[in-house]
Amino acid sequence: MNVHYCECGCKYNTIFLITKQFSFFFNFNSNKILWLFNKNGISLQKFLKLEVDSVSSVHTKTSIKSIVKDFKQLTKVGLSISVVFTSITGYLLGAESINYTTIILLALGGYLMVGASNAFNQVIEKDIDAVMQRTKNRPLPSGRMSATVALIIATLFTVAGIAILYVIDPKCALFGAISIFLYTSAYTPLKAVTPLAVFVGAIPGAIPFMLGWVAATGKFGIEAGFLFMIQFFWQFPHFWAIGWLQFEEYNKAGLHMLPMDKKDKGAVVQIIFYTCIMILMSIAPVLKVTGDFYIYPITAVIILLLGVLMLYYAIQLYKTEKNTDARKLMLASVFYITIVPIIYVVDKFLH
Incomplete structure (x- = not known):
């Protein structure tokens, strides 16, 4: 319903007519409403604008919260953080002296690599996820996120993750790339073919602990x-x-x-x-x-x-x-x- 305000100053006319029609049902006189607004010096136009702005603000906050939640589900933040933890402990085991810059880069690079693997996995398995009760509400099978958006996120994470790990040591970048490749190109499709897929999946899953040691020493021994x-x-x-x-x-x-x-x-x-x-x-x-x-x-x-x-x-x-x-x-x-x-x-x- 659109409310129009005329130039002759009678901006309350439309509201007056509307409330007049409903006065029978709500047992009030529309003149009283206008009197209350005038008495308190409230502009009805301003009041309506405030209400619209309030609703819009709530909607925006809800949308942002939903997007963040979907992003966390797509990249499996909890799993990614646990992998980062394992990588850092591997680094501490191998390091003779602690370089905090390396730790930060390792954590960020490791997080991006795991997040990329999870995002690629959910793109590939979106139809399978839609079948299972545990996964049907993920962003892709539920339709809240498109496969294109998920692929863009996964690709950006991959490029950024490999680049960051390369800064630490080229071997770290190589192991990170191998991890993503095996997880998405071998383990994920093999799950629908053979129980042996778990042995393939265990390879990228075991890289983080080792990756920390390589980041600390530059050696794979x-x-x-x-x-x-x-x-x-x-x-x-x-x-x-x-x-x-x-x-x-x-x-x-x-x-x-x-x-x-x-x-x-x-x-x-x-x-x-x-x-x-x-x-x-x-x-x-x-x-x-x-x-x-x-x-x-x-x-x-x-x-x-x-x-x-x-x-x-x-x-x-x-x-x-x-x-x-x-x-x-x-x-x-x-x-x-x-x-x-x-x-x-x-x-x-x-x-």
């Missing part, structure tokens, strides 16, 4: 290799626990996220097996077979106990085959990969 292997083998119990919890949804979407595509004891046997390998890799530095990366015996014992906790939940899952135990295993794995790098760093600074 046995130390960086062991950090890679620790995170590589950790991913199997972690992601298979998630695959167990989300098995029905993954199966409906045609994704192969458990060994042999079966939610049974056979899958848990593999979880137990790779958990044991992860534990052995994690305590191997106590034997001083990992170059400059070694730990005290007491540190190895603490890490062993944390690994046994994960193993306990894996065995419980074998016994019960219940989702509750799979969830406990998944949470234990998150706790493990968060605490173990910190323990390594503390051990190093006690040397």
Whole structure:
């Protein structure tokens, strides 16, 4: 409804006529409304403008909040930050002296690379995400963001991330590029083909810990290799626990996220097996077979106990085959990969 204001000064006429028509229903006289406005020196035109501006402001704030939320979902901010944390601990393990500029560049470059991988992944899997309850409200399947916008964000993140990592060391940029390529071009499409996809996905997933060491030393040696292997083998119990919890949804979407595509004891046997390998890799530095990366015996014992906790939940899952135990295993794995790098760093600074 448009309100027109005439030049002869009778700007209240239209409002008067409208309110007059509704006075029967609301039991008021429109003259009283105009009298109240005049008495208080309020311009009706100004009043209406304030109301429109208020609504517009609320709408703008809501839109900005929605855009930020979608951006965070597209790039998976929580996951990106956890990867940055792992990279920084790898840097602290390898650095003889701390360069804060390098840490900032590593954090920013690592965040951009992970964000790019996640964005590319959601573009590729937008139709699959639309099928699953857990992912159908993501920006692309819900229609809140176009694939073109997501691709632009992913591309900008990739270029910026590689450039920043290159400033640290060309090898860092190379590993970052390999990570994005394997995640988006191999792991993501393979999930719809074979359960072996998780082994491919574990490669880019294991790069961040190693990347930090390379950023600190400029070298890719046995130390960086062991950090890679620790995170590589950790991913199997972690992601298979998630695959167990989300098995029905993954199966409906045609994704192969458990060994042999079966939610049974056979899958848990593999979880137990790779958990044991992860534990052995994690305590191997106590034997001083990992170059400059070694730990005290007491540190190895603490890490062993944390690994046994994960193993306990894996065995419980074998016994019960219940989702509750799979969830406990998944949470234990998150706790493990968060605490173990910190323990390594503390051990190093006690040397």
